[in-house]
Amino acid sequence: MPGLPMRAVAAQVMQAVEQGQSLTQCLPPALKRLPENERPALQALCFGTCRWFFQLDDELNSRLKKPLKPADRLIHHLMLVALFQLRHSEQATYAVLNETVEACRRLDKPHLTGLVNAVLRAAEREGGPTARSDYERYAHPPWMVEKLRHNWPDDWAAILEANNTQAPMTLRVNARRFSRDTYLGLLTEAGIEASATHFAPHGIQLARPVPVDRLPYFEDGAVSVQDEAAQLCTTLLDLAPGQRVLDACAAPGGKTCAILEACEGLQEVVAIDESAERLPRIEENLERLDLHATVQQADAAQTNQWWNGNEFDRILLDVPCSATGVIRRHPDIKLLRRESDILPLASIQLGLLEALWPTLKPGGRLVYATCSVFPQENQRIIRRFLKQTTEAILLDLDVPWGRETEAGRQMLPAPNGHDGFFYAVLEKPEQ
Numbered sequence: 189m190p191g192l193p194m195r196a197v198a199a200q201v202m203q204a205v206e207q208g209q210s211l212t213q214c215l216p217p218a219l220k221r222l223p224e225n226e227r228p229a230l231q232a233l234c235f236g237t238c239r240w241f242f243q244l245d246d247e248l249n250s251r252l253k254k255p256l257k258p259a260d261r262l263i264h265h266l267m268l269v270a271l272f273q274l275r276h277s278e279q280a281t282y283a284v285l286n287e288t289v290e291a292c293r294r295l296d297k298p299h300l301t302g303l304v305n306a307v308l309r310a311a312e313r314e315g316g317p318t319a320r321s322d323y324e325r326y327a328h329p330p331w332m333v334e335k336l337r338h339n340w341p342d343d344w345a346a347i348l349e350a351n352n353t354q355a356p357m358t359l360r361v362n363a364r365r366f367s368r369d370t371y372l373g374l375l376t377e378a379g380i381e382a383s384a385t386h387f388a389p390h391g392i393q394l395a396r397p398v399p400v401d402r403l404p405y406f407e408d409g410a411v412s413v414q415d416e417a418a419q420l421c422t423t424l425l426d427l428a429p430g431q432r433v434l435d436a437c438a439a440p441g442g443k444t445c446a447i448l449e450a451c452e453g454l455q456e457v458v459a460i461d462e463s464a465e466r467l468p469r470i471e472e473n474l475e476r477l478d479l480h481a482t483v484q485q486a487d488a489a490q491t492n493q494w495w496n497g498n499e500f501d502r503i504l505l506d507v508p509c510s511a512t513g514v515i516r517r518h519p520d521i522k523l524l525r526r527e528s529d530i531l532p533l534a535s536i537q538l539g540l541l542e543a544l545w546p547t548l549k550p551g552g553r554l555v556y557a558t559c560s561v562f563p564q565e566n567q568r569i570i571r572r573f574l575k576q577t578t579e580a581i582l583l584d585l586d587v588p589w590g591r592e593t594e595a596g597r598q599m600l601p602a603p604n605g606h607d608g609f610f611y612a613v614l615e616k617p618e619q
């Protein structure tokens with residue numbers, strides 16, 4: 189349907205997310221259907237509605253005498269978008285009401301305009317309901333709240349609250365091009381307020397997000413957008429010239445590029461990813477930054493299909509995970525992730541670690557990383573691996589960030605700071 193109003197498009201995006209698509213998949217084509225000046229607002233509507241979905245959906249269901257017919261489900265999403273605005277934005281109420289009713293008509297559901305109008309007017313008049321549960325209060329799926337409460341008895345509420353905040357935009361300065369101080373100066377000249385990150389040596393956090401084309405020399409490879417916690421992976425690798433490095437789950441290449449920037453004179457960096465769709469992103473990032481890596485599409489766990497027997501000095505294993513440490517940046521995870529995903533993910537994670545260990549040189553180091561806050565994908569994987577692998581040593585990390593777990597270090601998402609991340613560093617003894 190061409191020419192639909194923005195909020196109707198937002199409802200379509202929400203419907204696609206409910207049907208299992210990620211915002212990364214369904215938002216870009218939706219944005220292209222709108223004039224450029226409306227795109228940031230569409231993005232904000234979709235992110236906000238996902239972020240608060242579990243609160244808004246409960247409220248809407250309690251306001252509807254009976255659920256809408258499956259064929260009218262889009263209008264349910266249209267009302268969720270409007271409720272998000274009423275509860276969590278500064279948008280004027282009359283505009284939300286009028287535009288939503290109009291969008292309902294434009295979506296060929298004129299028979300539902302009365303209902304939409306009545307529901308939203310009542311919502312406006314009566315105000316938001318008092319949360320009846322922690323799921324509603326924190327707007328997370330029940331299983332996630334329970335799992336976090338179990339895993340983090342002292343921190344679960346802070347984690348849930350942090351997940352509902354907006355993540356800052358953080359940059360990694362390309363150390364080959366600029367020092368962090370010099371680039372901070374360029375940002376000041378460009379009128380962009382920013383400060384150095386606390387822990388990552390090349391990180392800069394912006395006071396407010398800006399489009400990348402406003403960043404000085406972005407196209408020339410001066411900086412990349414990368415969270416501070418993600419940047420810290422590189423510092424754990426202890427890179428030195430002459431090393432061969434494997435980035436085993438590399439797409440879109442953020443950490444591959446960070447590795448190459450951090451150390452000139454590496455012998456080779458091999459970047460592998462199994463996703464043919466995501467692989468070109470590695471090449472694009474390398475090209476913009478004028479860096480070189482050997483990029484290969486493969487299932488990293490099938491070493492017989494891609495490994496030539498030449499051992500690596502360093503391995504970064506940034507495994508696929510639940511991404512529960514980056515919910516701020518991907519609020520659709522709340523709708524998409526299922527509790528039943530975690531066990532299969534843990535088995536893939538352990539499988540990758542087991543398969544890649546033989547490719548590490550004696551004396552070499554492997555960094556295992558996830559953007560998860562579930563111990564099941566983090567310290568428990570490392571524990572299980574150490575139990576069965578006598579020739580692996582878990583290193584103590586003497587760093588001023590994160591918190592120690594039984595096997596590795598955990599960063600929890602920090603409001604107006606870094607994402608949630610886990611790291612463990614394993615060393616293979618010299619023979």
Ligand SMILES: C[S@@+](CC[C@H](N)C(=O)[O-])C[C@H]1O[C@@H](n2cnc3c(N)ncnc32)[C@H](O)[C@@H]1O
Pocket residue numbers: 418436437438439440441442443444460461462463466486487488489506507508509540
């Ligand atoms: C957490 S993301 C990696 C992010 C990346 N390291 C970065 O910093 O830009 C995990 C990646 O693992 C890839 N992946 C999942 N299973 C894999 C496998 N068996 N072999 C190789 N890559 C895999 C996914 O396609 C995804 O791109």
